[in-house]
Amino acid sequence: MSLPTVPEISTMTSALEMQTGDDVVILEDITVRYRVPRERFRTFKEFVIRRMKGQVQYIELLALNHVSLQVKKGEVFGLIGANGAGKTTLLRLVARVMRPTQGRVIVRGRVAPLLAMGAGFHPELTGRENVYLNGSLLGYTRQQIDELFDQIVEFAELRDFMNAPLRTYSSGMLARLGFAVATAQMPDILIVDEVLSVGDIAFQEKSAARIQQFCKAGATVLLVSHDMGSILKMCGRAAWLNHGEIVQVGQADQVIRQFEIFMEVEAA
C-alpha cells in the first residue's frame, strides 16, 4: 500500500513531522456543509428557468462546524454524541470518502474501516472469488491477497467452504469472512462504527483479541458507539460531538460523565 513518492509529497511530509509530532489524524478547523435545494426540481428545464429568475433557494446543513481534533499514534479514541451529531461525517472524512467543505484533514497511514465488512460480496461467486473481490475493494493488490489468503481463510475458519458460492453461507459465516478480510493486514488506523458483534461468542472474542493485538502493535483506533460502557472500557480519550460541534475532548470517563449529565437534562 505504499504510494509512489512524488517529491512534492515527501517535502510535505517532513514539514508535517516538524509541526505535529506523532499525530496520525489531524482535523484542522473542519466544516462540512451540505447544500440542499429547498425544493426538488423535477426537470432541468424548470431549474434553468427558476435559476435565471433567481428563485433557487438552498438550505445549508452544517454537519460539522469548525471542528479541530488530533489523534495520536496508538490511541484508542472514542466519538460520542446523539444521532445526527456528525460522528459518521467525521469518520467519512478520515476514511477519505469525502473532503471537507472547509478546513484540512491529514491522515498518516493506511486506514481500514470496519464499516465496510463484506463490501461488494456477491452471492453467486465462490468464497475464494469474494475474498479477492472484497480485498481489492479494500485496496489490496492481487499479489497481497495471494499472500494473505491462507491466513484469511484460517482466521475465518472457512477452509472447507472456499469453493462454495456465497449464497450457501450463513450470516455468521459471511460476517466472519468479512472481518477476516478487513483485518487481514494490520492497518495504521482502524475505524470501528459501533461495537463489533461478529458471529458467535467464540469468534467475537477472537476478533476482539485481534483488534487488541493491533493496538499493542501501535495501531490507532477510532471508535464510534452509543454504548458508553464499551467506550469507557476501550478508549483512553474521547470527543463529544453535538450538532456538528465539539463540546468536549478529554479523558473518556470525564467526557462520558458530562455527556450523561447533559443527556439527563435534555430528557428531563
Place this chain on the structure above:
Amino acid sequence: MVQFESMAILTKKSGIENKPIYDSAQRRLMPLLEAREAWRYRDLIYFLVRRDVTARYKRSVLGIAWTMLNPLGMMIVLSIVFSQVFRVTIKDYPAFVLSGLIAWTFFSQASSAAISVLVWGGDLMQRIYIPRSAFAISAIGTGLINLLLSLVPLIVVMVVIGTPLHMTILLAPIAMVLLGLYSLGVGLLISTIGIYFADVVEMYAIVVMAWFYITPILYTLDLLPANLQGWLQLNPMVTLVELFRSLVFYGKIPSLENWLISIGIALGMFLIGWLVFTGKSDEFAYRT
C-alpha cells in the same frame, strides 16, 4: 499459536512500509491524482470485470451464450423488417446490420452502466475510499469483453450468408478501444452532470435511443440526401461505428485520415469526461 505467529509477521511487514499520507488540502492536479489512484486499484478493476462476467455466466443456464444470442435476435428482427418490409437493398444486410449493432450496443450499454454505477452505486463509496473512476472503467471493461464475445455470432452469420471474412478483423480491437474511450468519456461527463440534475441521467436513456437513429447502423450514409449527410458527420459515433464496420464487415483498412479523426474523437471525449469528472468528483459524496 499459529494465529499469533502469523500476526507477528503481519505486524512486522506493515511496519516496514512507507506510510501513505492523505492530505485533503492536496487537490491540485486532480486529473493526474485520480489517474494514479485508478492505476493503483487496477487489480480491483480486473476483479470487478471478472465478477460481472462470471456472475452473468453463473446465473443462467445459457450463461455467456446470451451475450451472443441477444444481438443475433435483434439482427434477425431488424433484417426481416428492413429487407422485407422497407425493401432495403444493402448487400449482405444481416451481417451489415449486426456489425453496426454490436458496436452501438456496446456504446449504449457501457456508457449507461458507467453512469448508473457512478450515480446509483454509492453505498459502497459512502463507506470506504475507492477511486470512483475504477467503477466506471470496469463497466467499460465488462462491455469490451461482451463486445469481443459478440464477434463470434457476427463471424458465424458472415460465414452462413457467405460474406467474405477479412484479416482486417484482427485490427478490430483498436477500434474497440477507441469506442471504449469514447464511451468512458460520455459516461463520466453525464454522471458528473447527474450530480446536479438527477433527471439528466434519465434523459440520457432517451437521448441514446434517438442517437441510434442518427447513426448509420440500419442504413448507409449514402442512402441519405446529400445535405443531410453533412449534418450527420457532426455525430462522432458515425465515424467510430464506420471505423469498426470497415474493419469487421467491409474488410477495408481505413485511411490514415480516418484513423487520426477517430483517435482524436475518442481521446477528446475521454479527456473532456475525465477532466470534468475529476474536477467535480468530490461532489459525489455530498449528493446523498
